[in-house]
Amino acid sequence: MSTIARALTIAGSDSGGGAGIQADLKTFHQLGVYGMSAITAVTAQNTLGVAGVYPLPTEAVAQQMREVLRDLGADAAKTGMLFDAQIIRAVSAEVRDAGLQKLVVDPVMIAKGGAKLLLDEAIDALKTELLPLAEVVTPNLPEAECLTGLSIHTPEEMREAARVIHALGARNVLMKGGHLEGDTVVDILFDGRDFMELSHERIPTRHTHGTGCTFSAALTAELAKKTPLHVAVEKANRFIFEAIKTAPQLGGGHGPTNHWAVVD
Ligand SMILES: Nc1ncnc2c1ncn2[C@@H]1O[C@H](COP(=O)(O)OP(=O)(O)OP(=O)(O)O)[C@@H](O)[C@H]1O
Numbered sequence: 225m226s227t228i229a230r231a232l233t234i235a236g237s238d239s240g241g242g243a244g245i246q247a248d249l250k251t252f253h254q255l256g257v258y259g260m261s262a263i264t265a266v267t268a269q270n271t272l273g274v275a276g277v278y279p280l281p282t283e284a285v286a287q288q289m290r291e292v293l294r295d296l297g298a299d300a301a302k303t304g305m306l307f308d309a310q311i312i313r314a315v316s317a318e319v320r321d322a323g324l325q326k327l328v329v330d331p332v333m334i335a336k337g338g339a340k341l342l343l344d345e346a347i348d349a350l351k352t353e354l355l356p357l358a359e360v361v362t363p364n365l366p367e368a369e370c371l372t373g374l375s376i377h378t379p380e381e382m383r384e385a386a387r388v389i390h391a392l393g394a395r396n397v398l399m400k401g402g403h404l405e406g407d408t409v410v411d412i413l414f415d416g417r418d419f420m421e422l423s424h425e426r427i428p429t430r431h432t433h434g435t436g437c438t439f440s441a442a443l444t445a446e447l448a449k450k451t452p453l454h455v456a457v458e459k460a461n462r463f464i465f466e467a468i469k470t471a472p473q474l475g476g477g478h479g480p481t482n483h484w485a486v487v488d
Pocket residue numbers: 243334335336363364365399400401402403409411424425426427428429432433434435436437438439461464465468
């Protein structure tokens with residue numbers, strides 16, 4: 225019997241390798257976790273933006289999940305770009321059927337350049353079908369605004385939004401503060417009772433492509449290794465900070481982070 229921790233990512237392919245499936249698998253690998261994937265859509269993109277989005281048939285997504293879960297199994301899984309309501313419903317059904325407990329939902333909606341990675345009409349399905357299955361949901365500020373209808377600019381407003389999102393059924397809410405104004409980035413974890421605040425200095429850089437994906441992949445990898453949630457969040461926070469700080473300076477736009485980052 226193998227003792228290697230296993231993680232599955234259900235997300236879109238980023239041809240540029242900095243976000244999506246590619247960021248997830250690189251991060252799983254770097255953190256010592258065996259990575260598997262169910263691709264929801266292929267995107268043609270680079271550090272300058274998204275040029276094309278090509279969703280896969282819904283059954284292709286569900287089948288990828290079924291085939292890996294019934295054979296290799298997963299200790300944790302994460303979702304990223306899901307594109308439409310049909311895919312969300314199919315992914316939710318597979319998660320339920322497989323009894324996946326440690327599910328990280330990164331509610332990816334819009335790429336840095338503004339391209340839609342989730343259709344507007346899919347937001348309802350995300351809220352009602354997938355969030356109740358999430359061990360942790362990891363919205364950035366615009367995503368949290370969309371999920372709650374609140375306007376969020378301060379840590380106090382982040383806490384308020386976290387309560388609303390928790391009420392939608394996610395067991396824990398990790399609000400990412402990368403989009404806050406100012407020199408400090410504050411991320412906030414709400415477990416339904418208490419808040420844990422993590423802050424670090426803002427790194428002045430344009431190389432932030434895939435920060436959300438890389439962060440949630442690191443969190444998923446830690447959960448797959450049975451790291452307790454609060455420690456997993458701290459480790460993922462340190463990993464993304466180091467990955468941004470040592471970004472490989474690639475491309476003419478928002479470049480990728482360093483998926484070889486080492487922490488601890
Ligand atoms: N400039 C920065 N300096 C330090 N930390 C940052 C910076 N930008 C982002 N982070 C960290 O990375 C995490 C994810 O960032 P962010 O909130 O920007 O995610 P995102 O918008 O989902 O990213 P993306 O859509 O590019 O995948 C944040 O929680 C924060 O800890």
